[in-house]
Amino acid sequence: MIQRHFVMTPGEPLDAVSWVKKTSEIVSEKGQVLHHRENVEVPDFWSQNATDVAVSKYLRKAGVPQTDGSKGFENSIRQMIERVVHWIVRVGEKEGYFQNSESEIFERELKYILVHQLGSFNSPVWFNGGLFQAYGIEGQGGNFRWNPQLGTAIECENAYEYPQTSACFIQSVDDHLMSIFDLAKKEAKIFKYGSGTGTNFSPIRGRQEELAGGGHSSGLISFLEVLDRGAGATKSGGITRRAAKMVCLNADHPEILDFIQWKAKEERRAKALIAAGLDSHFEGESYQSVFGQNSNNSVRLSDTFFKTLEANGSWKTLARTTGEVVDTFPAKKLWDLLGQAAWECADPGVQFDTTIQKWNPCKTSGRIEASNPCSEYMFLNETACNLASVNLVPFLKATGNFDFAGFRQTCQILFLAQDILISASSYPTEEIAKNSFRFRPLGLGYTNLGALLMRMGHVYGDEYACEWTARVTAEMQLAAQEISGELAERLGAFAEYEKNKESVNEVFQRHCESLRPYLQSQKYSKDFQSLYDRWQKENAKLKQRGLRNAQLTVIAPTGTIGLLMDCDTLGIEPDYSLVKQKLLAGGGSLKIVNRSVKPALEQLHYSDVEIEEILEFLQETGTAEGAPHLTQEHQRIFQCAIAMTPEGQTISADQHLKMMAAAQPFLSGAMSKTVNLSESATVQDIQNIYLKAWRLGLKSIAIYRNNSKSSQPLKQHRFNEDIAKSAT
Numbered sequence: 001m002i003q004r005h006f007v008m009t010p011g012e013p014l015d016a017v018s019w020v021k022k023t024s025e026i027v028s029e030k031g032q033v034l035h036h037r038e039n040v041e042v043p044d045f046w047s048q049n050a051t052d053v054a055v056s057k058y059l060r061k062a063g064v065p066q067t068d069g070s071k072g073f074e075n076s077i078r079q080m081i082e083r084v085v086h087w088i089v090r091v092g093e094k095e096g097y098f099q100n101s102e103s104e105i106f107e108r109e110l111k112y113i114l115v116h117q118l119g120s121f122n123s124p125v126w127f128n129g130g131l132f133q134a135y136g137i138e139g140q141g142g143n144f145r146w147n148p149q150l151g152t153a154i155e156c157e158n159a160y161e162y163p164q165t166s167a168c169f170i171q172s173v174d175d176h177l178m179s180i181f182d183l184a185k186k187e188a189k190i191f192k193y194g195s196g197t198g199t200n201f202s203p204i205r206g207r208q209e210e211l212a213g214g215g216h217s218s219g220l221i222s223f224l225e226v227l228d229r230g231a232g233a234t235k236s237g238g239i240t241r242r243a244a245k246m247v248c249l250n251a252d253h254p255e256i257l258d259f260i261q262w263k264a265k266e267e268r269r270a271k272a273l274i275a276a277g278l279d280s281h282f283e284g285e286s287y288q289s290v291f292g293q294n295s296n297n298s299v300r301l302s303d304t305f306f307k308t309l310e311a312n313g314s315w316k317t318l319a320r321t322t323g324e325v326v327d328t329f330p331a332k333k334l335w336d337l338l339g340q341a342a343w344e345c346a347d348p349g350v351q352f353d354t355t356i357q358k359w360n361p362c363k364t365s366g367r368i369e370a371s372n373p374c375s376e377y378m379f380l381n382e383t384a385c386n387l388a389s390v391n392l393v394p395f396l397k398a399t400g401n402f403d404f405a406g407f408r409q410t411c412q413i414l415f416l417a418q419d420i421l422i423s424a425s426s427y428p429t430e431e432i433a434k435n436s437f438r439f440r441p442l443g444l445g446y447t448n449l450g451a452l453l454m455r456m457g458h459v460y461g462d463e464y465a466c467e468w469t470a471r472v473t474a475e476m477q478l479a480a481q482e483i484s485g486e487l488a489e490r491l492g493a494f495a496e497y498e499k500n501k502e503s504v505n506e507v508f509q510r511h512c513e514s515l516r517p518y519l520q521s522q523k524y525s526k527d528f529q530s531l532y533d534r535w536q537k538e539n540a541k542l543k544q545r546g547l548r549n550a551q552l553t554v555i556a557p558t559g560t561i562g563l564l565m566d567c568d569t570l571g572i573e574p575d576y577s578l579v580k581q582k583l584l585a586g587g588g589s590l591k592i593v594n595r596s597v598k599p600a601l602e603q604l605h606y607s608d609v610e611i612e613e614i615l616e617f618l619q620e621t622g623t624a625e626g627a628p629h630l631t632q633e634h635q636r637i638f639q640c641a642i643a644m645t646p647e648g649q650t651i652s653a654d655q656h657l658k659m660m661a662a663a664q665p666f667l668s669g670a671m672s673k674t675v676n677l678s679e680s681a682t683v684q685d686i687q688n689i690y691l692k693a694w695r696l697g698l699k700s701i702a703i704y705r706n707n708s709k710s711s712q713p714l715k716q717h718r719f720n721e722d723i724a725k726s727a728t
Helices: 048-058 077-094 102-115 123-128 131-135 177-192 220-232 256-275 303-310 331-345 353-358 404-424 430-439 449-456 463-491 498-513 516-520 525-545 559-564 597-603 608-621 632-638 653-666 683-695 721-726
Strands: 019-027 033-043 119-121 144-147 152-155 168-171 196-200 244-250 295-301 314-318 325-330 349-352 383-391 442-447 579-583 589-593 674-677 700-705 714-716
Touching (some): 019 048, 048 077, 048 123, 048 559, 102 119, 119 404, 119 559, 144 430, 152 430, 177 220, 220 244, 220 256, 256 295, 256 331, 303 331, 314 331, 325 331, 331 683, 349 353, 349 683, 383 404, 383 430, 404 442, 404 463, 442 463, 449 463, 449 597, 463 498, 463 516, 463 525, 463 653, 498 525, 516 525, 597 608, 653 674, 653 683, 683 700
Parallel strands (some): 168 196, 196 244, 244 295, 383 442
Antiparallel strands (some): 119 383, 144 152, 168 383, 314 325
């Protein structure tokens, strides 16, 4: 099951790396030093940005035994990797994952992958993993872990012997006061250890509905405001990281029109406060004074809604308690308000309920009602998912070929580690702990796709880019399915497999059949045929041995871990801007410069002199548009989500949608993806995007119109002489 690939000779993989000492510092816009650490040991090939992210976010800041007997902090990337890997390996040995020398092979391969930035776990693993085993750090208990011997969830005595390592949670809420405030408590436990959660709030009655004791409900929005304040007061992961949550609402809820307009109205208030002189930072006075800033909002739309809209029909909202019609209005009214609100503040996004249920592998166990905060993890209520992402760029060789063997090995080593983490971890409630073992859902994904395509000379969203995206996503899904099947054979399928066997096999055969259109590819037809044949064989095995995991893959936003791996682009996104400024939660910022331009130009066979002059142009302007020597066709390869000038060309909405449509059929879950629009985009443009996304079979869609909010975490860098000098 586990083979050597990266480390073929004896020795410690971390010893083969050259280590250097660096200083890490983050300074606020006003010059205040927010973080400073000297003599941090890092690999010599890690950038300053990767160093700053690791040191400020992931290296433990208290309770680490020092050589003089005192307690202090981690001061080395080696320490961070060793504490996490050693812990995972020991749990894997205890749980029977390994045979013969597999444990040693797995440990060395995983260390190689992590130190060489080929992949990374989600942030909670780095925050919390191995602290008890390596340093004896305990913390306050209260979470739950599954005890297979007892067949029940038991409460943990401390926080870190079985730490919270899943980034994504989906929870439910019932239509009574105690359930709502119990959810607030559970959300706080999730935020505390660096994770995010999502809930569908449709069961809560609207303000139009009566209470059993008389009078009317205070309504959904009033409770959402309370929960928003709770999230805003929690520093996620115990550090300067924002709490993250998703609020979903079905389109037939009595307060759906209020919900759609909620954040747009709050954005107007924030802009008024900024105009009055308050701080405009997304964590400043203005945004802290308004509601809804700690959640992403999504409206659940079914095929029935779209058919009603196309027929210009009436839409009905229904009482939660009686099912009676509360209000009737044209479906177009909801549609117009949805487009207007997204135009004003990017919220709400849309989740396509009928499509989501079609791809649900566990239909017998229940519906998929909600997602995590970024919409990539979509599964049953009261479940958790830990994520890991593979950095695609290191697998592109100087010859232009992609190392699929190395990619598959990285996928499978990370996936195996993720499955071990299910046993090694704790969860905020007994039910989530139980369901983590009943379903074992995981979220393997990739990042840096935009930079990979740039280096390959593909235009984001063109035919070859879409075919490549489909291929690499399908390869990842199949690699995960293969290792999950082998784990099922060795350790048993997930507990709910037999109950859902028919729908599991149906969905995984649909994944495979989604390759059929690509068998006619002019460039990759043989590769797709080979992939299709391998997948058919794997699906035959699936029917015999089942799967260890009910869900396998997603594409996460990879914001912080993308920086940790020195990615030029994040998740499935194109580059936002070739030079950009990343505002950090807690203050400060990082300047991020795309380092893929030069190797892309080399791949396109520009001379050294031409490359130097093109890069000088980039230093001065921050864009490839109009660069000397660069053909108009090649300029498109370097287009970004946002243009540097009002006249500049950007990646179109259709290009974004085509890339999503290429990846979606080969993902168990969905993807975190934003369709970035220019400031001049219209409400009609946004509505057209939502409609096309539904027709393309996507599970969800989100847009962002540039500068629609007065503060945004990612911005183009403002170019001046000093910035231009340092842009490369």
